[in-house]
Amino acid sequence: MRSILCFGDSNTHGQVPGGTPLQRYGPAQRWPGVMWRELGPNWHVIEEGLSGRTTVRDDPIEGAHKNGRSYLTPCVQSHMILDLIIIMLGTNDLKARFNQPASEVAMGIGCLIHDIKELTPGPQGTVPEIMVVSPPPMLDDIKEWEPIFSGAQRKSRELALQFEIIADSLEVHFFDAGSVVECDPLDGFHINDRAHEALGVALAQEVEAIGWTRDSE
Structure with missing residues (x-):
C-alpha cells in the first residue's frame, strides 16, 4: 500500500463556497477522498487541509499556526512513511496584509519542497515523490473578501506559471488545478463539490502516471 499526504488550505479542507471553515463537504466529496476512490484500495490518502494556511508566513491576524512551514515537519514525520506529498497552497499568501507577488509565493512553495527533501520521509529513508498543485x-468578484484579498485576483492568475517554474527547477511534479476546475461564484475563491470531483479524478490520473518503480514498505 502506498501513502499520499495532501497538504493544503481550505480547498483541501473542503470548505463550502460562501460558508465558514465549519461548513465543509463530506470526506467522499472532498478531492482527496475522490482521488482515493479513483486510486483504489492499494492506496492510503491522508488529508491535511487547514483554512487560511499559508506557505511560509505567520498570519498576524489568524495566528502563527496558519504557517504551513511550521506545521509541515511534524505533520510529515507523524504520517511517514510517505510515497507522495501533494502541496496545494498559495491562495492565502495573496492576502493584502502579506503584500507578496506570485513569484514570492512560489518561493514559499520551494521552501516546503526543500524541507520535505531534507526530511526524507519516503520508503527506506528516501525522498518521496512531490507534486505541486x-x-x-x-x-x-470575491464578494465581501475584496478588502482582504485586494489585488489578489491578478496575482492568482500568475501562480500556475510561477509554481511550474519552481517545480521544474526542483525536479518535482506539477499540476495546474485551473486546467480542470474554476472557483465558485458564491465567494470567488473556493471550489464547489463538482470541482472537487473533477479535481480528484484528474489528480488520480496524475498520480497513476508517475513512474512508480520502487516498492513501498
Whole structure:
C-alpha cells in the first residue's frame, strides 16, 4: 500500500463556497477522498487541509499556526512513511496584509519542497515523490473578501506559471488545478463539490502516471 499526504488550505479542507471553515463537504466529496476512490484500495490518502494556511508566513491576524512551514515537519514525520506529498497552497499568501507577488509565493512553495527533501520521509529513508498543485485562479468578484484579498485576483492568475517554474527547477511534479476546475461564484475563491470531483479524478490520473518503480514498505 502506498501513502499520499495532501497538504493544503481550505480547498483541501473542503470548505463550502460562501460558508465558514465549519461548513465543509463530506470526506467522499472532498478531492482527496475522490482521488482515493479513483486510486483504489492499494492506496492510503491522508488529508491535511487547514483554512487560511499559508506557505511560509505567520498570519498576524489568524495566528502563527496558519504557517504551513511550521506545521509541515511534524505533520510529515507523524504520517511517514510517505510515497507522495501533494502541496496545494498559495491562495492565502495573496492576502493584502502579506503584500507578496506570485513569484514570492512560489518561493514559499520551494521552501516546503526543500524541507520535505531534507526530511526524507519516503520508503527506506528516501525522498518521496512531490507534486505541486497550483490553485485555480480567483474570480474577479470575491464578494465581501475584496478588502482582504485586494489585488489578489491578478496575482492568482500568475501562480500556475510561477509554481511550474519552481517545480521544474526542483525536479518535482506539477499540476495546474485551473486546467480542470474554476472557483465558485458564491465567494470567488473556493471550489464547489463538482470541482472537487473533477479535481480528484484528474489528480488520480496524475498520480497513476508517475513512474512508480520502487516498492513501498
